[in-house]
Amino acid sequence: MKDILRGPNLVLRSLWAVIVMVVLISSGNLSAQDGEALFRANCSSCHKIDENMTGPALQGATSRWKGKEELLYKWVKDPAAVKEMGDPYVTKLLAEWESKAGLMTAQAVSDEEIAAIFEYVDTWTPPVPDVPLAAGPVEVAEKGLSTTWLLIIFFILLILVFSLLGVRSSLSRLNASVAEAEGGEHVEEPSFNERAKQWVWENKVFVSITSILVVVYLAVVGYGALMEVGVYQGYTPEQPIKFNHTLHAGDNGIACVYCHSSALKSKHAGIPSANICMNCHKSVSKGRTDDGTAEIAKIYAAVGWDKENQEYTGEEQPIKWVKVHNLPDHAYFNHQQHYVVGQIECQECHGEVQEDYTVAGQHAPLTMGWCIDCHNRTQVAMDGNAYYDEIHERLVENGKEELKKYLEDGSITARELGGWECSKCHY
Amino acid sequence: MKLQLNIVGNLLAGMLVIAALTGCIRDEQSPGYEYMPDMYRSPAVEAYVDYAEVRDTIRPELHTVMSARKPVVGTVPMTDNAIDDMPYTLPNTTAGYEKAGEVLKTPFTETEEFIAEGQEIYNNFCLHCHGETGAGDGLVITNGGHPAPQAYDGPLKNLPEGKMFHTLTYGKGAMGSHASQLTKTERWKVIAYVKTLQGNGEPVAAEVEETEMAETAE
Numbered sequence: 231m232k233d234i235l236r237g238p239n240l241v242l243r244s245l246w247a248v249i250v251m252v253v254l255i256s257s258g259n260l261s262a263q264d265g266e267a268l269f270r271a272n273c274s275s276c277h278k279i280d281e282n283m284t285g286p287a288l289q290g291a292t293s294r295w296k297g298k299e300e301l302l303y304k305w306v307k308d309p310a311a312v313k314e315m316g317d318p319y320v321t322k323l324l325a326e327w328e329s330k331a332g333l334m335t336a337q338a339v340s341d342e343e344i345a346a347i348f349e350y351v352d353t354w355t356p357p358v359p360d361v362p363l364a365a366g367p368v369e370v371a372e373k374g375l376s377t378t379w380l381l382i383i384f385f386i387l388l389i390l391v392f393s394l395l396g397v398r399s400s401l402s403r404l405n406a407s408v409a410e411a412e413g414g415e416h417v418e419e420p421s422f423n424e425r426a427k428q429w430v431w432e433n434k435v436f437v438s439i440t441s442i443l444v445v446v447y448l449a450v451v452g453y454g455a456l457m458e459v460g461v462y463q464g465y466t467p468e469q470p471i472k473f474n475h476t477l478h479a480g481d482n483g484i485a486c487v488y489c490h491s492s493a494l495k496s497k498h499a500g501i502p503s504a505n506i507c508m509n510c511h512k513s514v515s516k517g518r519t520d521d522g523t524a525e526i527a528k529i530y531a532a533v534g535w536d537k538e539n540q541e542y543t544g545e546e547q548p549i550k551w552v553k554v555h556n557l558p559d560h561a562y563f564n565h566q567q568h569y570v571v572g573q574i575e576c577q578e579c580h581g582e583v584q585e586d587y588t589v590a591g592q593h594a595p596l597t598m599g600w601c602i603d604c605h606n607r608t609q610v611a612m613d614g615n616a617y618y619d620e621i622h623e624r625l626v627e628n629g630k631e632e633l634k635k636y637l638e639d640g641s642i643t644a645r646e647l648g649g650w651e652c653s654k655c656h657y
Numbered sequence: 658m659k660l661q662l663n664i665v666g667n668l669l670a671g672m673l674v675i676a677a678l679t680g681c682i683r684d685e686q687s688p689g690y691e692y693m694p695d696m697y698r699s700p701a702v703e704a705y706v707d708y709a710e711v712r713d714t715i716r717p718e719l720h721t722v723m724s725a726r727k728p729v730v731g732t733v734p735m736t737d738n739a740i741d742d743m744p745y746t747l748p749n750t751t752a753g754y755e756k757a758g759e760v761l762k763t764p765f766t767e768t769e770e771f772i773a774e775g776q777e778i779y780n781n782f783c784l785h786c787h788g789e790t791g792a793g794d795g796l797v798i799t800n801g802g803h804p805a806p807q808a809y810d811g812p813l814k815n816l817p818e819g820k821m822f823h824t825l826t827y828g829k830g831a832m833g834s835h836a837s838q839l840t841k842t843e844r845w846k847v848i849a850y851v852k853t854l855q856g857n858g859e860p861v862a863a864e865v866e867e868t869e870m871a872e873t874a875e
Contacts, residue, residue: 272812274804275793276830283804284830331830332751338812384674462688483796485781491838498704503725509833510786514803548723553707556688559699 264343265350272337273347279354282540283513284331286323288351295319303344309334330541460558466591467552471528472521473589480584486576493565493576501551504533554590561598562655572644573611578604605649609641621647740764741840749827754820761819765842767849775850778843782835783851791854804831810856821848 269279269288276284295302298319305312305320310333312320324333339347420428430437478484487493492500507529515530515537517523530537534545557563568574577583581593594600612618625636636642648654691697698712709720734742747753747761765771779787788794791809798805807813825844828834839847 270805271807275806276804278804328751332754459690460692465688467686467688481796482785482801484785487781488785488838491782501705501725503837505833505837509828509835510797510801510803512833513831514801516802552686553705554688556697558693558696560696 265346265348268339268343268347269350272339276331276334279351280356281515282538284540285327285334288348289354290352292348292352303341305334306337306339306344308336310336461595461597462556462592463595464592465554466589467554469552469589470550471589472525474522475583475588475590476585477518486583487569493569496566497562497564499565499576504529504549508533508535554592555596557596560656562657571615571617572608573615574608601655602650605644608644610644610647612642738840738842740842740845743841745826745841747823754823754829757819757823758817759819761817761822763818763822763845763848765845765849767852771846772849772853775846775848778839778847779850782838783847786832791851806832809851809854814855814857816855818848818852821851 273288277286277288279287279289281287291302292299298317301312301315301317301320313324313333478489479486489502489506490499491502491506492498511526511529512535515523515526517526528549529535532547532549534543534547535541536543569576579594581591583593610618612622636646643649695712698710699706700712702708702711705724707720708722708724709716709718733744736742747757784795785797786793786795786803787806787809788798792811793806793808797803809816822844823829824832825839825848826834826836835844
């Protein structure tokens with residue numbers, strides 16, 4: 231009897247052991263792998279692991295709630311209900327956080343999932359930073375010699391010339407006195423001017439060629455300098471914050487008009503106000519390099535953001551950006567008209583900002599010739615562009631004669647629609 | 658005596674050379690020479706000008722003073738769109754957020770065209786964080802290290818449009834206010850598109866209302 235029973239019992243027992251093991255292993259898996267995924271899906275939009283963000287840092291939450299684990303789990307699933315219960319720790323926590331971030335949103339997670347999240351969070355260690363990225367801060371190379379150095383070198387040379395001249399004159403005086411003492415005839419030393427004239431006369435060809443070259447060179451340089459008056463192409467002043475367009479608009483794919491949103495609505499593309507920086511940098515406080523972190527800290531100083539307590543202090547300090555693009559007073563330019571209506575890409579005038587520039591530089595010359603040239607060759611983007619419906623209708627109404635005139639070369643350019651009229655830009 | 662004259666002449670020549678050398682060295686912080694400065698300095702104040710150098714009134718005490726000004730508190734915008742002009746009255750609190758979810762509804766009929774305009778706004782203003790499908794996997798998240806927003810077709814599947822509007826207006830959690838970038842009409846447009854990303858079926862545009870709208874517009 232016993233023997234008979236023992237058989238199935240053994241099978242049952244081993245089966246049970248296998249089930250227990252499977253459950254243990256699978257629950258272990260839930261903790262190890264899904265904790266991270268669950269954290270990302272449900273918590274990470276408000277909580278960081280090791281730093282306060284919208285909500286407090288999650289690492290150590292289980293020890294902070296020690297003895298109230300059940301309450302903590304309940305809190306995650308229904309914060310409003312736990313708030314009602316009036317637990318002293320919860321009240322203290324809410325006093326600190328609710329005014330800044332509001333009450334936490336109830337999360338649709340099971341107890342097992344909460345356990346997995348806390349296990350992931352508590353065992354998390356900061357990743358070892360990679361080898362510093364090559365895209366570090368670009369060292370600004372010393373451009374040529376500075377004015378001070380040039381002056382110093384010039385003065386040293388000047389002193390050298392004078393001392394040599396002094397040596398020369400005292401030597402010649404010595405020579406003369408020696409000659410006089412020896413009773414020789416006193417020879418009148420030719421003056422500097424006479425000697426110079428003599429030298430020029432002896433080297434006529436060399437002197438004339440050199441002077442022609444010098445005159446031509448000066449004329450070319452002078453003409454270039456005059457043509458540069460009022461043209462600020464390449465102007466790249468140093469800005470108070472070393473904002474990186476390549477990183478933001480290139481690598482992170484942020485649209486130009488996200489920050490320069492007034493290009494959609496006004497004449498100016500606008501220097502973004504610091505609240506737009508804070509849309510992301512409230513949560514991104516570390517740069518890729520220490521220099522990047524320092525630049526982000528400048529935004530915090532400007533808007534008065536207390537990173538530790540995650541709140542605004544009210545001490546603001548405007549950022550002193552340097553204006554780059556300056557149009558003469560009597561020329562009118564409108565960003566909205568070109569970007570929204572004309573559908574001209576930003577890069578057409580500002581260059582491949584997402585690849586080339588760090589902060590801001592003037593890519594285009596912004597001369598009248600440059601404007602006119604573009605108006606002459608740019609075809610008007612009429613396809614499906616409601617802004618041109620009216621013009622299109624009128625062209626068709628006029629017996630298509632006018633349309634034919636425009637379409638002689640198969641295209642309608644901005645010039646043909648009045649882009650060369652003086653009063654389009656000057657009024 | 659002659660030697661002294663030479664020294665004076667040399668010194669003068671040297672000074673000329675110095676002047677020429679320093680005159681050609683460009684200050685990186687200055688744009689350069691202006692041909693007719695009065696054409697660059699308008700007597701009428703323009704955006705982003707240095708108030709110290711407005712033409713005919715040089716006031717050094719205003720040098721590098723903030724030129725962008727905030728509108729006076731209580732300023733009401735005057736556009737041709739009443740929806741944009743009306744103030745948003747719900748407070749920036751948890752209670753205001755919940756209330757927005759209950760009572761706030763879009764004043765627009767969500768036609769296909771309206772949603773398409775919303776998508777254009779989404780691509781410019783939301784895509785880099787929320788991602789193409791709204792899963793919270795934009796480049797700012799995956800590449801820029803910003804914490805991920807929750808997925809529209811996930812934890813936010815049943816987020817009501819009123820709460821979205823409240824969040825766009827005031828910001829919530831890690832997301833900042835986008836009121837300075839988007840008008841109220843634009844906010845409703847982008848919300849219309851975001852609703853299609855929640856995966857609860859395409860919102861159907863009511864044809865009757867659409868024709869009514871067209872009639873009133875005429």
